[in-house]
Amino acid sequence: MRLVLFGAPGSGKGTQATRLKQDLGIPHISTGDLLRAEIKAESELGKKAKSIMDAGQLLSDDIMLGIIRSRLSQPDAKPGFILDGYPRNLAQAEALDGVLAEIGQPLDVVIKLDVPNEAILDRCVVRFKAEKRPDDNPDTVKRRLGIYADQTAPVAEFYAKRGKLKVVDGVGELDEVTARVKAALEQTAAASA
Template sequence: MRLVLFGAPGSGKGTQATRLKERLGVPHISTGDLLRAEIKEGTELGLKAKGLMDQGILLSDDIMLGIIEHRLSQADARPGFILDGYPRNLAQAAALDDVLARIGQPLDVVVKLDVPDQAIVGRCEVRFEKEGRPDDNPDTVKKRLGIYAEQTAPVASFYEQRGKLQVVDGVGELDDVTQRVLDVLPGGVQAASA
């Protein structure tokens, strides 16, 4: 299964990807986690990324695509993957399609978690208090939601035109949201995984 979990920051992509990776038997590839690992290791990319992320600014497309392509080339991603946090704009979506075609792993489905902005701000405030992530600061979250609406939301239409988009209500109990995602996956995954 080659799946993109799509949605606004704080919509639950990471939470659902963590839950789905066991069921689907494929790795959860989070651009946020990949970047945070670079930051923790103090790499040149990590230091550059930290400054931008702390301000709520997205990294350049070429940097992100390079990180993603490198990760998808690893052996554990060959049977499939759950991609979380990428693509974030139309150029990234087109570039990702090109990379996946080149490596023979086209997407099966893009699942958009639909969550109202007010619920997202509340979720991120809780996460900021618990984890202290600078990108979950309420002011930063509002800025990120603005960037999402302007740059990322149009990606849904890109995948809808290709017949890949499924929209799922991302509000509610975790198990219910997970089941909604499983219900829209191609190939009857939910029946095999239940």
């Protein structure tokens, strides 16, 4: 299974991907985690990414595509993958389609976790207090939600036109949301069988 978990910052993509990777036996590829690892390593990319992320901005498409291309070329991603946090705009979605066509691994489905902004802000406040991640600062989250609405939300229509989008209610207990995501994946698998 090759899928993208899609949604606003704080919608639960990472949490659901962590749960799904166990069941599906495929890697969870989080651009946020890849970037945080670069920041922790204090690499040149990490230093540049930190200043951009701390300002609540997104990294350039070229940087992100390079990171994704490199990660998808690793052997554990051959049977499938869960992308979390990418693509974030139409140019990235088109570039991702190109890379996946090159490696013969087209997407099976894009799962959009639908969560109202108020619930996202509440979740991020809790996570900010617990983990102290700068990108979960309430002011940063508000800026990121604005960027999401302008740049990322149109990606859903891109995948809807290709018949790849499934919208899942991302509000509720974790197990309930996971069950909804799994049901959408089962529908996708049944339709392609």
